[in-house]
Amino acid sequence: MAEKNAPYHAIIVGGGFYGCSLAVALARQGGKVLLCEQEESLLTRASFNNQARVHNGYHYPRSVLTALRSRVNFPRWVSAYRGCVVDDFEKYYAIARRFSKVSAQQFRSMMRRIDAPLEPAPKHVTKLFNSALIEQVFSVREFAFDAVKLRAMMEADLKEAGVEVMYRTRAVKLAQDGSSIRVSLLHDGHETATSATHVFNCTYSHINELLAASGLPLIRLKHELAEMALVEVPEMLRNLGITVMCGPFFSCMPFPARRLHTLSHVRYTPHGSWQETERASPELRDFLNHKRPASHYPYMLADSQRYLPALSECRLVDSLWEIKTVLPQTEECDSRPILFKSDSGLKNLHCVMGAKIDNIFDALAECAHL
Ligand SMILES: Cc1cc2nc3c(=O)[nH]c(=O)nc-3n(C[C@H](O)[C@H](O)[C@H](O)COP(=O)(O)OP(=O)(O)OC[C@H]3O[C@@H](n4cnc5c(N)ncnc54)[C@H](O)[C@@H]3O)c2cc1C
Structure with a gap:
């Protein structure tokens, strides 16, 4: 040797x-x-x-520490990696009326607490959403890389x-x-x-x-086989990044490296999860052997377009697959x-x-x- x-x-x-x-x-x-x-x-x-997503706190309305750390780190990241930051799109967070773990009021007060800029979205954007399912839409400051x-x-x-x-x-x-x-x-x-x-x-x-x-x-780690659909969005969504909070909802974010958007869904992006054991799980072994399960894109789209009907005009181009790993104790408050x-x-x-x-x-x- x-x-x-x-x-x-x-x-x-x-x-x-x-x-x-x-x-x-x-x-x-x-x-x-x-x-x-x-x-x-x-x-x-x-x-x-x-x-x-270059996080700025909005994604974590149930964990003040995580939201605050992102808020503190956001300007530092943007300054240190300026050449990779994409900020030429509008970013909106929408709060669902049902099944959401936070209300619009709770979201607003949490963002005030961490001093994250937040404004009601303009009318032409609010009109894109199904008002029967969405309580409020906020305009926020969040970037992509x-x-x-x-x-x-x-x-x-x-x-x-x-x-x-x-x-x-x-x-x-x-x-x-x-x-x-x-x-x-x-x-x-x-x-x-x-x-x-x-x-x-x-x-x-x-x-x-x-x-x-x-x-x-x-x-102790928790793994999840994650699929994010890479889509071409219709013209009216091209300049937007949208996240519906906070629960089994979705995000449609610019993905600059491929000049497409990702569509991910809290319920359908995971294709299975497992805790660490002594042996590699079957999902991990399949993933490492380049085996991919059938795409969940049809489910992601079917649910997301109920909230944002314009998504029905998306065109699937590809999917990104990755193992997402988190500390199991962080699951509860995200x-x-x-x-x-x-x-x-x-x-x-x-x-x-x-x-x-x-x-x-x-x-x-x-x-x-x-
Ligand atoms: C689906 C998904 C969505 C996410 N979304 C966001 C987001 O929007 N914003 C955000 O901030 N974060 C997001 N994250 C989290 C973020 O991607 C990770 O925190 C970050 O990329 C981790 O970087 P890393 O260098 O630790 O891991 P990796 O980039 O995975 O790097 C690990 C490297 O180790 C190499 N490696 C493994 N084993 C060996 C070995 N034995 N010898 C040599 N090399 C080895 C691998 O090939 C790999 O290159 C997301 C993660 C996932 C999976």
């Missing part, structure tokens, strides 16, 4: 938005950093296959910070090696190993896979804190999972304490 000689200050496993951002931050502090990513390029998984541009920005930042990046390289096992951690890697089918003082497991839905392969304790677990079975092994891209600043703050 080939051995790399120079140990690193940090090895980051996983080249999504979180792994790349941590690698850049650590390298800028002067450490020698290696980033390994199993795919051909960076940001191909959850950091690409998501709703592309272009994941292709974000990838290019991350590549440039990694290069400028001097991070060594290994593509097509899978971390297969971690083990204590004196005061360092030894990382076994599979690169283009060849096994190699190297070591570092700190290792960051930033593999999102694969966090437990690497822990299990290393014989380390698992972290909060989205980060996971930052240090000494996760090994000294200086840190498992990091951001629930949203704006949480990156919370992860970087934790990292600065190490």
Whole structure:
């Protein structure tokens, strides 16, 4: 087995938005950093296959802490990643009359509490909704991001910070090696190993896979196989992003990386969920083997168009599929804190999972304490 000689200050496993951002931050502090990513390029998984929403608090009316953190992080994210931010569309949140977990009044007072700008939507927009099902529509300030541009920005930042990046390289096992951690890697089918003082497991839905392969304790996570339809919306919706809150409803958001919109539905986007166990679940194995279930788009559309009739003119182009992973304890109030677990079975092994891209600043703050 080939051995790399120079140990690193940090090895980051996983080249999504979180792994790349941590690698850049650590390298800028002067450490020698290696980033390994199993795919051909960076940001191909959850950091690409998501709703592309830059959160500003509106999505979390039942969790004041999550709403407030997004509110604080929003201007920072927009400023730090300006080149990837898409703000040339109007954004509306609508509150359903029935089955909603918040009323329009509750939504309004929560947004006032976190100081999130909110106004009644103009008449020409309100008229798009079915007033029998929608209590009120609000005009808000929320943006989207272009994941292709974000990838290019991350590549440039990694290069400028001097991070060594290994593509097509899978971390297969971690083990204590004196005061360092030894990382076994599979690169283009060849096994190699190297070591570092700190290792960051930033593999999102694969966090437990690497822990299990290393014989380390698992972290309680909940996974969901998610489908977001990629649609061409009719002209009258092209410049809009719409979210109906708060319960089994839907979002229709611009997806700049493909110049389409995503249509996602709280009830139909999930194709099954499972808690972490010792063995990979059948859904995970099928997903990894590129097997996809039949699309739920017809159900998403049938329900969404009751609230927003213009959606009936959407044209399905494709679907984005991804495993969405959350901390199970956050399900009740729909909060989205980060996971930052240090000494996760090994000294200086840190498992990091951001629930949203704006949480990156919370992860970087934790990292600065190490
Ligand atoms: C359906 C869905 C919708 C979402 N919508 C939004 C939204 O609108 N706004 C928002 O802010 N957030 C959203 N999120 C959350 C957001 O996408 C994630 O918080 C974020 O992308 C996580 O980034 P990451 O770097 O941790 O994960 P990823 O981008 O998944 O990166 C993990 C990387 O690790 C690599 N990897 C895995 N195992 C190994 C290994 N053993 N060795 C080497 N590499 C490995 C993978 O190939 C991958 O590139 C959504 C998520 C999903 C799934």
